[in-house]
Amino acid sequence: MVHTPVRSLPLVDLGYSTALLTDHYELTMLQAALRSGTAGRRAVFEVFARRLPAGRRYGVVAGVGRLLEMIEQFRFGERELEFLTSRGVVDESTAQWLAGYRFSGDIHGYPEGECYFPGSPILTVEAPFGEAVLLETLVLSVLNHDSAIASAASRMVNAAGGRPLIEMGSRRTHEAAGVAAARAAYVAGFATTSNLEAGRRYGIPTAGTSAHAFTLLHDSERHAFQSQLESLGEGTTLLVDTYDVERAVRTAVELAGPRLGAVRIDSGDLAVAAGRVRALLDSLGARDTRIVVTGDLDEHGIAALAAAPADAYGVGTALVTGSGAPTAALVYKMVARADSPDPDAPLRPVAKRSVGKPTRGGRKTAVRRLDAHGVACAEVVSTGELPAGPRDRLLPVPLVRGGEVVGREPLEAARERHAAALRELPATALQLSDGEPAIPTEFIDEIVFP
Template sequence: MNTADLGLPVAVPSTALFTDQYELTMLQAALRSGTADRRSVFEVFTRRLPEGRRYGVVAGTGRVLDAVENFHFDETILGFLRERAILDGPTHDWLADFRFRGDIWGYPEGEVYFPGSPIMRVEGTFAEAVLLETVILSILNHDSAVAAAASRMSVAAGARPLMEMGARRTHELAAVAASRAAYVGGFHTTSDLAAGFRYNIPTVGTSAHAFTLLHDTERDAFTAQVQTLGGGTTLLVDTFDVTEAVRTAVEVAGPNLGAVRIDSGDLLLIAHRVRQQLDELGATKTKIVVTSDLDEYAIASLAAAPVDAYGVGTQLVTGSGHPTCSMVYKLVARADSDAPGAPLRPVAKKSMGAKTSVGGRKWAARRLDEHGVAEAEIVGTGPVPPELTDHQLQVPLVSAGTVVAREPLDAARDRHFAARSGLPLSATQLSRGEPVLPTEYI
């Protein structure tokens, strides 16, 4: 296993400490009480979508599979736990031999989801399944939030390319995960070379304002860039006067200049002026790229502008106002004993307020109307109705501890486009509204 695939430094071989302490203290108590080996079913779901969102996007599944496969306690980690005196000796011995040997089912990466959708189901003994809670939620909550924002921006951009440029606006490892999630959600490229290296995402980038300011004149900066990168490069034209910069850019690179980038000001107005100026200078094929704190609403507002591509940073990597999906990991069924074949019985939290859950091991399917458009998310605990058999959403991800569902990142990206296109048209509206599909329990 190459830990670089996790977005982690290669020097960190295990994901076992990407957890909360209470996962381990629960394990210790369960071992003492004799309940640790009871067969258990945990499910990942969210009780609601972020306010105003009409659908969610499952992202991070591939990273979850890597994390599960790499979740083990080596001597260094066990030494840390002993030093902190967190656990007793028998629990340390149990952890030394730990590998997840259960089963995981889930929505495939790129699929859309709704409140109550059983996005991931983890089955095994209580001991092995409970240990995975924090790392699974950490990955899915972050990556799905970014992918949902990316999807909305992709809808707003239409056929125009989107560039992910948020590495400097978040933690360095989160930036790599965000690039991956953004690609699943519909972005085309990233500026983050670590993401390009680890996930084979196309990378882009030319120069910043500092490069222009380094030189004695803007012409000198443009000349140096064109001589180095060729006339097809993108020149940043808003360091000083945009009109003068565009004129200089075409003079230096010629009418076949690849693109100009605008990073400030009234983008709608400036884009129209720059397009007119480029055309008058004969640079009719030169493209216009805009950046500057864009989100899905700003992108949508530029739909009528002569813009060819968008670069998005802060709003993307922070989920455009919703940096988490509020996913939870709840025990929904468990056996009454650790005897082989002991039947499962539903369990559920029944506390006051909104933090209730529905017990039972669940399946999920999407009901379609006569036109093949999704009309409801169906979640059940009993037999699957025959008419829904071919529309079930969960697929096997891990079987008896072995990952069985690795796939290229482009497969998840393509799946998202297909899933999104199968929703009612109102799913793509950026105006605030309720989830586009109701969740029905049967």
């Protein structure tokens, strides 16, 4: 084998510019605005969802931590500028402006793991237009993907009713999206992931033992189980559905003894199979051996297994494709701007007036309003700045101040926040059936005391 040196994967900081993960038109808008003298006008862009995916009762904000890292790396180096000028995307004076670009504005937003509803001002970017417009594509890519995954994942976690979930969808999505999907699933409450890069980069616990190919590689199933047990110990999970499930379970317990960690079933009627395997394991004295079920599970499939003796679920395709809603459909819209580049010029609300795609002008904030029992009853979105009432929970937090990231936090904090946000929602929020958003969004000019 030839050994060619290869650099290791970058650390958490990306180590390279993210500035070209951007749409062409952000750059042409910048150039035209620089020329017309409007690029310096202070502007407010807002990220929100016009609606939730059909039938969903809440959404989950995810990707905020990743986004903050990527905004820090959003600079135009020589190679980016060479590309942009040589291809005629921007002219020389715009390129000079880009060479000095670093986001200098403020970003507020719903912290990661928080729930959102239609019209929730999930992220608010305030900066001179030229600085803020450039971030549109990156902001949306990260939040749309990660929020779609977390929103689906959260429903699966609810459906599992406390049983642990293993994320194993990397193979069914883009190789980098798989890493982000594992992270989003963890925020939403998944226990582990199969994705090693997600383990390395984010510290998420990783899991996995063997596939059918491993059994097929060996001279017999017994040979494969022996090999796995010798290497991974009796606590491992043996895959028992390559040939005949009952025979495999008997062989597994015979070889591993009653302290075998788990068996995995990946095909067939999982409820029926889990029931039979449980009875067989018990009859063989392996009462503590767990049953892991996998194979095209989504939240509905998980819920259907509630009465089955499954101890853990593995979820792949449905997780990484957002279980029918692969994008959160968040948009990034300018909602206010100044009339001049004067930094003290007042902001005035703006909004497109077109059919079918409503936007509401004005810089917004929002609270989650709770009733006397501490249950959420409304998402109150306001263009005013008044303090909230005693049972209102202010939702946006500062993420970037004057270009400096201030919203960094451990991933565990997002995970805990999501669990807490869910507990606060009315019980209907957790229904898997199609429905309306769990709480209404109320738009007011000022947040008033309840």
